[in-house]
Amino acid sequence: MxxxxxxxxxxxxxxxxxxxxxxxxxxxxxxxxxxxxxxxxxxxxxxxxxxxxxxxxxxxxxxxxxxxxxxxxxxxxxxxxxxxxxxxxxxxxxxxxxxxxxxxxxxxxxxxxxxxxxxxxxxxxxxxxxxGRSWKQLVREHLTHTQPHIPLGKRFWPLSKAERRAIAALLSPDALGPLAVGLGIARPDDAVRMADAAYWVKGCSSLGRPRYAVLLEIDEAGGHTRLAMLDIKDAPPAAAPRTTSSAMPRDNAERVVAAAMALSPALGERMVAVRLLDRPMVLRELAPHDLxxxxxxxxxxxxxxxxxxxxxxxxxxxxxxxxxxxxxxxxxxxxxxxxxxxxxxxxxxxxxxxxxxxxxxxxxxxxxxxxxxxx
Structure with a gap:
């Protein structure tokens, strides 16, 4: 700043x-x-x-x-x-x-x-x-070229054991497929698995707040394998003053998703409220076209x-x-x-x-x- x-x-x-x-x-x-x-x-x-x-x-x-x-x-x-x-x-x-x-x-x-x-x-x-942006450009910006792996360094840090267990539980094989279908990332007959995950240090929004990048591998029915990336971001209490005459979700992640559906439906449809390590968080696909x-x-x-x-x-x-x-x-x-x-x-x-x-x-x-x- x-x-x-x-x-x-x-x-x-x-x-x-x-x-x-x-x-x-x-x-x-x-x-x-x-x-x-x-x-x-x-x-x-x-x-x-x-x-x-x-x-x-x-x-x-x-x-x-x-x-x-x-x-x-x-x-x-x-x-x-x-x-x-x-x-x-x-x-x-x-x-x-x-x-x-x-x-x-x-x-x-x-x-x-x-x-x-x-x-x-x-x-x-x-x-x-x-x-004009493609998934390859997103890979060049965030990932390695040769394998489905998130490179650790200045921007991506290793997960603690507790974080890795929590993300694996949230994105279990039984839960990941329906979640990916609901977000529009995959089709019902695709096989989806988590390839890698890391703590994501990303600008001012990361100061004191957990944020995670998750790399997915998607095996399509036709035999082609492609990648997708999820952004799991902490949902903090809002500093903005709110009206007392209208009810809002008490859960901060649900509040963020409800706001997105009202203000930016194109984005809100690609978001879901989750809990991770007993914190409200918002999960969404990171698309190459989002700038x-x-x-x-x-x-x-x-x-x-x-x-x-x-x-x-x-x-x-x-x-x-x-x-x-x-x-x-x-x-x-x-x-x-x-x-x-x-x-x-x-x-x-x-x-x-x-x-x-x-x-x-x-x-x-x-x-x-x-x-x-x-x-």
Whole structure:
């Protein structure tokens, strides 16, 4: 997270909700309670392949998802885009345009109007990359070439005996076949077996949280053998504030899966809640087509277009959960709160500016501690 202010914003969800709790929330409107991402930064959106093989850009990480205020997702995404502008040393005027575009794209989702234009070329290029990716590319990124084996090293660590026993019990021969069929990985007449497993060290999400990669071998009825990979990820309690008027699953893994089905059905259909070592965890297939949007995917000249596009993606995810009356009312609030001087709602702009200042202070303190630790 010390690499850049944007990396700090992306990897520090708790800081965002600490800021939200400490700040005055009177100006932030309360939208209809729906499932929200809870950690809606740029890197948590990207192309995902659905069970039908169609690839689309969706919210792709739901660890922090709760039934809450949709305005919180809008602020968090705006903060992410604004911090990306700052990290790229872009003028402040660009951030103003990005927030304006973000709001416009988000608000359009609640009118059920079509996108005003196609996806930005940058997003199209990412979709083309996702469509063209194959299992061989996933193997080159994560595995060895010559045998079904997960190479241990910096990214993959050996399992403890307790972890290996627990994963073997979860993915027993009797359970693995139906599980693979249910996730769309295998057909009913395929033979599925676990080839290898390892502890997976993967970015900020791995800090203090267990995560495992499991390699499967699938013998198809025609005699061909292929590989598949599972991601088993800890489901922590959500830091995002939730509404008290709607019930959510008490089990955190079931909460994540329920949120995925509401916000990103193409992803939710490929996930299942499990318990491993008495912890709630989410199991899903790691598909080669699943990618995330990185800061280098956002050229400065197109960042406002990308902001509008991502706003529409998040808006669609929220809008599909609302009634027609709720969509109309929320759209009215979004439009009525626009500033007469800046083409963005004053509450959204003020919230993003305040959050950006808070995160900038936190980032510099984080860098200071990081330098002190490494000498």
């Amino acid at each position: 010390a690499c850049s202010a944007h990396a700090y914003v992306r990897g520090n969800t708790a800081r965002f909700y600490d800021w939200l709790e400490e700040s005055s929330q009177d100006a932030i409107p309360a939208g209809p309670p729906v499932w929200i991402c809870g950690d809606c930064h740029v890197g948590n959106l990207g192309p995902v392949v659905g069970a039908d093989g169609r690839i689309q850009v969706v919210i792709r990480d739901l660890d922090q998802a709760v039934i809450g205020n949709p305005a919180h997702d809008l602020i968090r995404l705006g903060l992410s885009l604004a911090s990306a502008c700052r990290s790229a040393n872009l003028p402040g005027a660009v951030s103003v345009k990005v927030v304006d575009a973000l709001l416009d794209g988000y608000a359009r989702a609640f009118t059920r109007r079509p996108h005003h234009k196609d996806a930005p070329e940058t997003i199209k290029a990412l979709l083309r990359e996702a469509i 995330k949007i990185e800061p280098d995917h956002m050229p400065p000249a197109a960042i406002d277009e990308i902001g509008a596009y991502l706003g529409r993606i998040v808006g669609d995810a929220h809008a599909r959960q609302m009634s027609a009356a709720q969509r109309k009312a929320w759209h009215g609030i979004l439009r009525a709160s626009r500033s007469s001087q800046v083409d963005a709602p004053s509450w959204l702009w003020q919230a993003i500016v305040d959050a950006l200042a808070s995160h900038e202070r936190g980032y510099l303190q984080h860098c200071r501690r990081h330098i002190a630790l490494i000498g």
